[in-house]
Amino acid sequence: MPAENETIRQLREAVSISPENVPLRLHLASTLSASGFLDEAEAEYRAALEHQPGSAACLTGLARVYYRLGKNSQALVILEDLVRRREATAEAHVLYSRLLMLEGDVSSAVAQYKLGVEIDDAAADEEFAAQLGITADEEEDPLDEREVVDGRIRQGAFHSGGIKWDKEIERPKIRFDDVGGMEALKDDIRMKIIFPIQHPELYAAYGKTAGGGIMMYGPPGCGKTYFARATAGEIDAAFISVGINDVLEMWLGNSERNLHGLFELARNNTPCVLFFDEADALGGRRSDMSGGSSRQVINQFLAELDGVECSNEGVLVLAATNAPWHVDAAFRRPGRFDQVLFVPPPDAEAREAILKIHCRGKPIESIDFAKVAKKAERFSGADLKAIVDVAVEAKLRESLKAGKPQPLSTSDLLAAARKLKPTTQEWFATARNYALYSNQGGVYDDVMKYLNL
Ligand SMILES: Nc1ncnc2c1ncn2[C@@H]1O[C@H](COP(=O)(O)OP(=O)(O)OP(=O)(O)O)[C@@H](O)[C@H]1O
Numbered sequence: 001m002p003a004e005n006e007t008i009r010q011l012r013e014a015v016s017i018s019p020e021n022v023p024l025r026l027h028l029a030s031t032l033s034a035s036g037f038l039d040e041a042e043a044e045y046r047a048a049l050e051h052q053p054g055s056a057a058c059l060t061g062l063a064r065v066y067y068r069l070g071k072n073s074q075a076l077v078i079l080e081d082l083v084r085r086r087e088a089t090a091e092a093h094v095l096y097s098r099l100l101m102l103e104g105d106v107s108s109a110v111a112q113y114k115l116g117v118e119i120d121d122a123a124a125d126e127e128f129a130a131q132l133g134i135t136a137d138e139e140e141d142p143l144d145e146r147e148v149v150d151g152r153i154r155q156g157a158f159h160s161g162g163i164k165w166d167k168e169i170e171r172p173k174i175r176f177d178d179v180g181g182m183e184a185l186k187d188d189i190r191m192k193i194i195f196p197i198q199h200p201e202l203y204a205a206y207g208k209t210a211g212g213g214i215m216m217y218g219p220p221g222c223g224k225t226y227f228a229r230a231t232a233g234e235i236d237a238a239f240i241s242v243g244i245n246d247v248l249e250m251w252l253g254n255s256e257r258n259l260h261g262l263f264e265l266a267r268n269n270t271p272c273v274l275f276f277d278e279a280d281a282l283g284g285r286r287s288d289m290s291g292g293s294s295r296q297v298i299n300q301f302l303a304e305l306d307g308v309e310c311s312n313e314g315v316l317v318l319a320a321t322n323a324p325w326h327v328d329a330a331f332r333r334p335g336r337f338d339q340v341l342f343v344p345p346p347d348a349e350a351r352e353a354i355l356k357i358h359c360r361g362k363p364i365e366s367i368d369f370a371k372v373a374k375k376a377e378r379f380s381g382a383d384l385k386a387i388v389d390v391a392v393e394a395k396l397r398e399s400l401k402a403g404k405p406q407p408l409s410t411s412d413l414l415a416a417a418r419k420l421k422p423t424t425q426e427w428f429a430t431a432r433n434y435a436l437y438s439n440q441g442g443v444y445d446d447v448m449k450y451l452n453l
């Protein structure tokens, strides 16, 4: 180890004269660190922290020293905290990124690196950026390390703003073929994302790109969630589903960063369907919100939808809700969820298709699906699936008794349908009131039409 030089000696003397002068001590610490006296630097940073607990400058310096000493977990703890408190400097973000990379958490590393460079270009490190898979023109694929587990892509813990958050990217296997009815929605999806990918020049000529937003609303069990998955399957896209728990976590934690991280994850994996289930939880009317933080979430969400800072090309944002009346009207502005579509219970034709889909691959004799569909008025897709499940169960019992498989018949399905009730009625009781008394801008016209009001 080299001997401490003259500068260091003088600095030490100055610090001993005014031990409470934190900037001076920080100067000593960083000089020590730069000269390779890491243990000594650590001691000075710690001493500085005693005088100024929580100081971001002291903590960043200490994290830097820990990193160089190979005390990675200590460094991570400090940086995670700084990021959570939003006091991380550009350097801290990049350092955090290096540590995340060492942990194998590439996508979070990419996100942190970008945050750092966004704050200050000077923090950029081309070599490290290349390791992260970030190229100069910003087109990156940080998920080279993705691991495919039975058709799903698992992604490591997704740190965003210091919160550890597991987010999974799915590759759904169901396609439009597996969805009965919902033809209007299928058409919209084709216009918004399938054709733009197939005919980019044509769309470009009209100034349109692939992507956009559709909000679906309607009674439970009518296929909103199912359809969102099938959309991703249809276009071989990645599927990221954000549920109510994710949203709550966002509210509790560092919401805007988490939300930004989610959109970034989608943008880095195009084509991608980013699906917000139970969107009313996320986008409650701003006027309903008393707390500032929930308002911030909405505003951030709108900014992300607008693609203010980054392009959302190739990202299809779908959202679903049972309670559209709790969704902020700002969501409906053009360019955001420019389509707000009612997903009604399936009509007779769709019911027939859904019954057929759920009987696929099962031992059946020739079934009069139209007849069953007719007897299942107002049944949701989930209710129709239940008909098949109940019939199958009864058939299994019979087959076990008979000692050989017995095929499902029309009368089995009819018997099952008689045992079940549609589950959509309660929703319509509520929706009816909103359609009648708060149908501003005709948002619920489709519900009115459905109810013959
Ligand atoms: N159109 C359909 N075609 C085939 N199956 C369907 C259809 N609609 C619903 N189903 C079946 O019903 C199940 C439940 O549907 P889903 O969860 O998508 O309803 P939802 O509209 O999201 O309800 P909720 O509002 O309660 O979230 C699906 O997993 C699927 O098996």
Ligand SMILES: [Mg+2]
Pocket (backbone or CB within 6 Å): 224, 225, 226, 277, 320
């Ligand atoms: Mg659902």
